[in-house]
Amino acid sequence: MLIQDIMHHPVVTIQATAPVHEAFAQMHEHTIRHLPVVDAKDTLVGIVTDRDIRYATSALTDKPVARNDAVHTVMSKPPITAGPRDPVEDAARTLRQERIGALPVVEGDALVGIITGTDLLDAVLRLTGLEKPGSRLAVALPDEPGQLAALTARVADEGLDIHSVLSYYEPSEGDKPASHLNVILRIDTMNVRPLAAALREEGFQVRWPLDKPTGT
Amino acid sequence: MSTPPLLFDDAYLSYFFGPEHPFSPVRQRMLCSLLEALPLTAEFTAPPAATRQDVCTVHDAAFVDAVARCSTGDLPANVRDFGLNTADVPTFDDMDAAARALCGGTLHGARLIAQGTADRVLQLGGGLHHAHRRKASGFCVYNDLSMAIRALRDEGMRVAYIDIDVHHGDGVQHIHETDPGVLTLSLHESGRYLFPGTGHVHEIGKGAGEGSTLNIPLEPFTEDDSYLETFERVVPFAIERYAPDVLVVQCGADAHFSDPLADLLLTTHAYDAMFTQLLDLAEAHTEGRALFTLGGGYQPDATVRIWTLLAHHVLEAERPTDLPADWLDRWSDEGEAALTPTLHDEPRTFDIERRDSIEAQNRQVSKRALERIAPLWY
């Protein structure tokens, strides 16, 4: 999944020479917290957040900025940016490392979009297949070639459609011998237990669904 | 008011995806034959099927056209985009007519209530809460509940929809999520574990409907006590605050411990308690107006007993202890294994390791759901 698949565009921007109160009004009007700042040629020169403005204009700071001062006096520069064809995980890493909430997306000199932490959370939901109704099937696979293929082939044999595949390694721990690949499939059916039972019978380590306690 | 009508038509039984499919009309055949075998004063009414126009109050014309084409075996190329011809919703001859028959019952119930002809209605079918505007899903072709809710809204009534099926009532929620005149309240096994995957507490409605969607996702292996504690904390409070004119209740029976599709562990006793409370809430807040439908429930033995309990509550009839021997014989002969001879389950205990944490999590979730939504109600 690439940044261009989930970014917002067109982007609301503000001129570097515009007064601070105008930037604040723009954020309020569009219910956004990050505003890329551009010069007369529409080239990106910085970014300003609602927090920057609140902080800079607060009476508690040494030299508060006035409402008619220019936006470039409060913006962060140079802005940290991303490219439209970078993978979304790169954007996540940058947001975390830099402790920021949004990245303007730039192609050449042109500002083509913006991506925020919320967009990345939406991307996680899409990556986990939660946009479509489905059931969860979690299987721990031995870390060997062909295991995932064998699992998905079994799902296909049942005529079921896979909405998404999510996987992560579980390293070997203590006396457990082998590391595993935990695979979580979202499958297009309400009735996933017959498949889970068949997989168990064939030796797959199915972690969800579990058998229900029958009670006494 | 006279005896509450029970709605049923033989055409309901034609909603049939094939012998291997869990959503089986055998459940209704067993249920109707049991209600007839018991000493109940019941009035069965055969409702008319919903028209195409009725269906289009909820569904896109393009989707309805696709269903109609599937009914004659003429599958459109993009049929799967409509959720049709899938593992859960295979196509069959006359599926459009069969689905309209079920919807007609629920819609008829709504109209009887809107006209003031009946207060309390039990529709012995329907509850197809996974059907979306332009997509079939989870055994549901058309959304009978939403058609009924629309009909009640057209008469200016405020509707509280309560969904006790073990699956999240996603179709109904999405269809009405922007309407402040419809509260949708779904208790279900958490979407982290169970189909369809939605029904999180943060889904609270959209636009003008913000605050009129309420979701209570419960942990797998939740038992009677914790479920009822949650129900009692959330449902009466929500109904009292929302002040609806009518309740529409989807009574899926698939939260039962024996259900093969889901992971909650309710017994018939929990359903008994819920049905009592739902009728009390209708008496207290909607002058008794309540429309009950069936829903999921894939263990016929438990499902039929739970819906029989429901019918007794709706009709205010005394509940029998034992089921009629000839009824048990008949359905054993037809291959239903190990039928329970009593209306209720025997008391049952489950060996659950994490019981404390399940109960704590359910408490936490109901608290969080109310905290999110209550500020929007003042």
Ligand SMILES: [Zn+2]
């Ligand atoms: Zn269900």
